[in-house]
Every structure is written in C-alpha cells, then in structure tokens.
Amino acid sequence: MRNTFALILFSLFVGALAPALAAGPEDLVKSMASEVTASVRSLPPDNGGVNPQLTAIIERELVPRFDFGRISQIAMGRNWLKASPAEQKQITTEFSHLLIRTYSNAINNLRDMDVAVRSTRSNGSDGDVTVRTQMVGRGSPAAIDYSLSNATGSWKVYDVQVEGISLVAAYRDEFTALVSSDGVGGVIAALKKKNAK
Amino acid sequence: MTLSLKSLPLAFVVSFALLGAPVQAAKKPLPGPVAAQVEPEPEIFDPFEPVNRGVFMFNEVFDAVITTPVKFLYTNLLPDPLRRGIGNVFDNLDDVYIGVNHGLQGRGNLAGNDFSRVLINTSIGLGGLFDVASDMGLPKGKGDYGVTFGVWGVGPGPYLVLPVMGVSTLRDTVGRGLRIASDPRTYLEPIPGFSLTGLEYVHVRSRNSSTEDLISSSSLDKYRFTRSLFLQRRDALISAAKQSH
Numbered sequence: 001m002r003n004t005f006a007l008i009l010f011s012l013f014v015g016a017l018a019p020a021l022a023a024g025p026e027d028l029v030k031s032m033a034s035e036v037t038a039s040v041r042s043l044p045p046d047n048g049g050v051n052p053q054l055t056a057i058i059e060r061e062l063v064p065r066f067d068f069g070r071i072s073q074i075a076m077g078r079n080w081l082k083a084s085p086a087e088q089k090q091i092t093t094e095f096s097h098l099l100i101r102t103y104s105n106a107i108n109n110l111r112d113m114d115v116a117v118r119s120t121r122s123n124g125s126d127g128d129v130t131v132r133t134q135m136v137g138r139g140s141p142a143a144i145d146y147s148l149s150n151a152t153g154s155w156k157v158y159d160v161q162v163e164g165i166s167l168v169a170a171y172r173d174e175f176t177a178l179v180s181s182d183g184v185g186g187v188i189a190a191l192k193k194k195n196a197k
Numbered sequence: 198m199t200l201s202l203k204s205l206p207l208a209f210v211v212s213f214a215l216l217g218a219p220v221q222a223a224k225k226p227l228p229g230p231v232a233a234q235v236e237p238e239p240e241i242f243d244p245f246e247p248v249n250r251g252v253f254m255f256n257e258v259f260d261a262v263i264t265t266p267v268k269f270l271y272t273n274l275l276p277d278p279l280r281r282g283i284g285n286v287f288d289n290l291d292d293v294y295i296g297v298n299h300g301l302q303g304r305g306n307l308a309g310n311d312f313s314r315v316l317i318n319t320s321i322g323l324g325g326l327f328d329v330a331s332d333m334g335l336p337k338g339k340g341d342y343g344v345t346f347g348v349w350g351v352g353p354g355p356y357l358v359l360p361v362m363g364v365s366t367l368r369d370t371v372g373r374g375l376r377i378a379s380d381p382r383t384y385l386e387p388i389p390g391f392s393l394t395g396l397e398y399v400h401v402r403s404r405n406s407s408t409e410d411l412i413s414s415s416s417l418d419k420y421r422f423t424r425s426l427f428l429q430r431r432d433a434l435i436s437a438a439k440q441s442h
Contacts, residue, residue: 098415102415105411105414105415108407140336140337141336161433165429170421170425173241173421173424174416174418174422177418194417
C-alpha cells in the first residue's frame with residue numbers, strides 16, 4: 001500500500017517534471033546557434049568554395065533540428081498536393097541537399113558572431129512559435145528569426161528569416177514558376193541538376 | 198549617376214503618378230492549408246520582366262567582364278585596414294542620409310544616433326576613416342529614401358533592374374535619384390566625382406561578394422531568386438520602420 005502510494009507520488013513528480021526537461025524552442029535555437037558558431041570558429045579560415053567541414057557542422061547541428069519535409073511542403077505551396085507521395089519524397093530529399101549546401105556556404109559568415117535571443121512569440125493559433133535572435137559581433141548585427149513547430153512532439157525549425165528574408169519563400173517563387181512551365185517533374189529535375197553541380 | 202539632373206523633378210512627378218495604381222494590390226493569401234505557414238511574401242509586380250531579364254543578363258556580363266576583375270584587384274592590392282577605412286568614409290557620408298531619413302520617418306531618436314555617429318566619426322574617427330561610434334555603442338542605422346517613401350505609404354511599384362546599379366523598384370529608383378541629386382559628389386568635377394562613385398561601387402560590391410556567391414550557388418533561376426530576396430528585404434526594412442513608431 002505504501003509502495004503504491006510512493007509510486008503514484010513518484011509518477012506525479014516525474015509527470016510534472018518532464019515538460020520542464022524537454023527543450024523549449026528558445027533553448028533549442030540558442031544551443032543550435034551557439035554550437036554552430038563555436039564549431040565554425042574552431043575551423044581554420046576559409047576563402048569560399050564547398051567546405052566538407054562546414055557541411056559536417058550543418059549535418060550534425062542543424063539537420064536533426066530541421067523539419068525538411070515541412071520546409072519542402074511550404075516551398076511547394078499549393079502544388080505540394082499535385083505531387084505524388086513518391087515525388088514529394090524526391091523533392092524533400094533533393095531540396096534538403098540544396099538547403100544544406102546553401103547553409104554550409106552561409107555559416108562561414110557567422111565566424112565572429114554570437115547569438116542573442118531577443119524574443120519568442122506565438123505564431124498563429126496552431127502552437128507554432130517564432131524565436132527572434134540577433135547575431136552580434138564584428139560588423140553590423142544581423143537578425144535571424146526561426147519559425148518552429150511542435151507538431152511531431154519535438155520542436156523543429158521550418159523557416160529561417162535572415163534580416164527579414166526567407167530562403168523558403170524565395171524557393172517557393174522558383175518552384176511555382178517551374179511547376180507551371182514543366183510540372184512537378186520540372187522541380188525535381190531542376191533540383192537534381194543544381195545538386196549535381 | 199545615369200540620371201540627368203535637369204529632368205529629375207519631372208521624373209519624380211511622373212514616377213509618383215505611376216506608383217499609384219499597382220501599389221495597393223491586395224495581398225491575397227494563397228489558398229490551401231500550407232500557405233499560411235510562412236510570413237506572407239511581398240506581392241511580386243514585375244510587368245517589365247522581359248526588359249528586366251535583358252538588363253539582368255547585361256549586368257551579369259558586365260560583372261563578369263568588368264566588376265569581378267576590378268573587385269579582384271581591389272581586394273588583393275589594397276590591404277584590409279585600408280579597405281575598411283575606405284568603407285568607413287563612405288559609410289560616414291551615408292550616415293548623414295540615414296539620419297535625414299530617420300528624421301523624415303519621424304524616428305527622432307534614431308536620427309539623433311545617426312548624427313551623433315557622424316559627429317564622432319568625422320572628428321575622433323579622423324574624417325570617417327575609423328568607425329569609433331560603433332565601439333562607443335552607437336550602432337549603424339539602416340534606411341534610405343525608398344524606405345522613407347514606403348513608411349509614408351508609397352508602394353514599391355513595378356520591379357526594375359537598372360543597368361549596372363542592379364535590382365530596384367520604381368519607388369526605390371526615385372529614392373536613389375533623390376540621393377544622387379543630394380549627394381555632394383554629384384556636383385564635383387566629373388573626374389573626382391566619378392572616381393569616388395566608382396570606388397564606392399567597387400567597395401560595396403566586394404563587401405557583398407559572399408552574398409552574391411550564395412545567390413549564384415543556391416538559385417535555380419537567379420533572376421527570380423534575386424527578385425524575391427530583394428523585394429522581401431525591402432518589405433522587411435519598411436515594416437520594421439513602421440513598427441518602431
């Protein structure tokens with residue numbers, strides 16, 4: 001009897017503690033950004049070109065915290081539903097490769113920067129949040145805002161805005177044009193061609 | 198640079214008349230469940246796309262043949278501190294305009310910050326060679342006449358690609374014309390005037406090299422990609438200026 005009571009107490013305690021232990025969106029963004037900058041800083045200076053070490057940092061720190069399926073869906077907009085499940089999978093694979101390469105090229109600029117979280121605001125009614133950060137260091141500060149969703153049970157990033165610019169939105173414009181000229185297959189072909197370069 | 202000064206006032210009137218119609222094109226959200234997940238993008242209004250694409254291609258060739266080699270010489274011949282000093286001098290002149298525009302936008306505190314920067318950098322910073330003000334906690338501002346027009350409610354109008362100067366909109370081109378008309382360099386003798394403008398151009402372009410490389414390596418259709426990034430950026434600057442009122 002006493003054991004049962006202790007067990008109930010224990011489970012109540014754990015139940016109350018668990019949400020506090022799960023990483024909130026703010027902590028996730030902060031640790032991700034500071035790990036990325038710290039990793040970049042530890043590399044020797046680099047003068048452009050695809051750097052496998054930078055790609056490794058992105059694969060390790062960023063990829064697990066990004067929801068590339070949802071990113072691809074947003075970039076396709078309403079055309080997402082025109083793609084078959086197999087095509088959706090292909091788009092997600094190719095597009096995530098392109099994004100990883102893009103981010104790898106971009107993070108070199110964050111070498112001398114540190115992250116500071118400015119605010120977190122709720123983003124609509126579906127529980128999504130936007131974590132607004134500022135990269136500070138040498139040169140003028142750069143605002144980077146991350147949109148995150150908790151739809152899958154853990155917080156994942158589905159959009160990044162650098163100084164108000166969303167790459168996903170820019171790709172959506174390209175994808176829309178490709179779908180209307182060459183169909184969904186045109187998007188896959190263009191992504192494959194770009195990734196092969 | 199390329200605008201004749203005599204025709205400027207007329208150009209403003211005509212441009213503002215043109216800006217009226219397309220400007221307030223309703224921002225219709227895309228239908229469908231996934232559309233609402235990202236911030237709404239600025240409306241893309243590009244009625245001159247064929248011409249713009251032509252100029253864009255010309256600019257690509259111009260960059261490959263002229264800008265890139267000159268940029269290479271500039272970054273490799275001039276030591277880093279000297280280039281930073283050159284950039285600071287142009288930035289210092291630009292701070293005057295940023296201050297004027299913050300004033301016109303009714304953001305007095307920011308204007309005060311900008312003019313303090315100019316005073317400090319011109320005196321202690323030896324004519325603007327050193328950006329002492331940033332180290333003293335007065336950060337560099339952002340903004341230009343185009344942003345001010347946007348804050349006043351003027352829409353972007355059609356997207357334009359200008360020869361050599363690059364991406365713009367009708368509103369921002371008018372802003373740029375105003376800037377050129379009010380820039381002391383415009384009234385210098387042609388040789389020093391153009392040399393300074395050219396130097397600033399090369400400096401700015403070499404400073405933006407990594408962004409430009411990023412666009413080239415990431416885009417599927419560089420014209421579209423650049424247009425989206427530019428319009429998003431202008432929209433963000435204007436919304437930020439409006440929000441801080």
